Structures are given as structure tokens and as C-alpha cells.
Amino acid sequence: MEDEVNSAYYQNDIQKIRQIRQYVADGDFKDQEKMLLLIDFELADAGNKVADLIEVKKNKLKSWLFDQNDFDEKALRIYINLIPIYDLKSNLLIGKKVVEKLKNVSKPRQQEELLGVICNLLMICIEQQAYNEARYFVKAAKNVKTRPELFFLKNVLVLLENMISYHFEHRSEYLSKCKWAVKNFTLLGMPEYGEQAKIFFNENLNK
Numbered sequence: 001m002e003d004e005v006n007s008a009y010y011q012n013d014i015q016k017i018r019q020i021r022q023y024v025a026d027g028d029f030k031d032q033e034k035m036l037l038l039i040d041f042e043l044a045d046a047g048n049k050v051a052d053l054i055e056v057k058k059n060k061l062k063s064w065l066f067d068q069n070d071f072d073e074k075a076l077r078i079y080i081n082l083i084p085i086y087d088l089k090s091n092l093l094i095g096k097k098v099v100e101k102l103k104n105v106s107k108p109r110q111q112e113e114l115l116g117v118i119c120n121l122l123m124i125c126i127e128q129q130a131y132n133e134a135r136y137f138v139k140a141a142k143n144v145k146t147r148p149e150l151f152f153l154k155n156v157l158v159l160l161e162n163m164i165s166y167h168f169e170h171r172s173e174y175l176s177k178c179k180w181a182v183k184n185f186t187l188l189g190m191p192e193y194g195e196q197a198k199i200f201f202n203e204n205l206n207k
Helices: 002-010 014-026 032-046 055-066 073-085 088-102 108-127 131-142 148-168 172-187 191-204
Strands: none
Touching (some): 073 088, 088 131, 108 191, 172 191
């Protein structure tokens, strides 16, 4: 059942996911409530409507993720989408679980997932001025070697890591690296993302 949902998700076949959901809802499955919850997330994610999930379902997903020790691809995708609705303490706990699970992976896809989580967590740490807590994730990111598939995320990390370094030591070289990282997005053909990165930099630099 999970394979069918995953296949439909990656084909962006929302109608197929709805049909599977109806099949599960009409059936008698041992973990029916959990299955429906995860399918509802897949539907919302496929339709870019995660923000529209009702609070009850969000809270159930949060509780389920909080108890996870073996983060598979689906759990990581759910977590990345829900990071903004967790409090800082919960994000730090779950984030460390993810790092411990994936810190030694060598496949580009898994490394990308790891760095994606770290980037999101570092943004939250900067916004909430949790700079000491951010150091753990900066170190974890540096342990992942740069490769072509990871260039975008590594560029994001250049911005975030140097913003954090600047908080502790007001050295101009950190600012220069931040500005180059922002400029790289535009040079790579992503001016809209570069503009958002610039706004984030300007709003959070001196917190």
C-alpha cells in the first residue's frame, strides 16, 4: 500500500492517491488511522497544501515524527514540511535524531535530505537567536563533502554558516562570503531565490 502511494506521489497522480485513501478508509486495517493520516499528508504535499492541513492532523503528525528513530525518506519529507510548526526545542531534538541517523550516509539523495534538514534548522536557529545550538548542525553539515548534486544546498550553507560566524566574531570576511553566496543564486539563474536570501540576510544579520 505504501509503495502504491509513493509511486502515485512521485507521478503527481493526486486522483490515484485519493482512490487509495478511499480503499483504506473502507477497509479494516490494523494501523488504519495512521495510514489515513500519512495518506492525507501525501495528498496535501502533492497539492502544495500542507499549510491547509487541519491542526488535529498536524499535531498527530508532529507526535508521530517526534517518536521516530528510523527516519526513512517519507518521514524526512514530512518533517521538512512541518519544521515551521514545531517549537525550537522539539526541532533541535528531532534534528539531532536525523543527523545521527544520516551522518555517515554516502548516497547523494540521502546527503541532500540531511543538508535540507540542516539548512531549515539553521534558518530557524538564526531567526530565534539560538546561535549556540546552531553550532552542532554547522559541524554536521561540514562533514558532508561537496559534490555537484549538493552545490545548491552547500551554497545556502555558506550564507547561513557565515551569518552564524559573524554573530560570534564581527569580521568583514564573513560578510563578504554571505554576499557572494547570495550573488551566486542570481548567477546560477535563481534571482527570485537570491532576493529571498538577501531579505533573510538583511533581516537577521544583527539579531
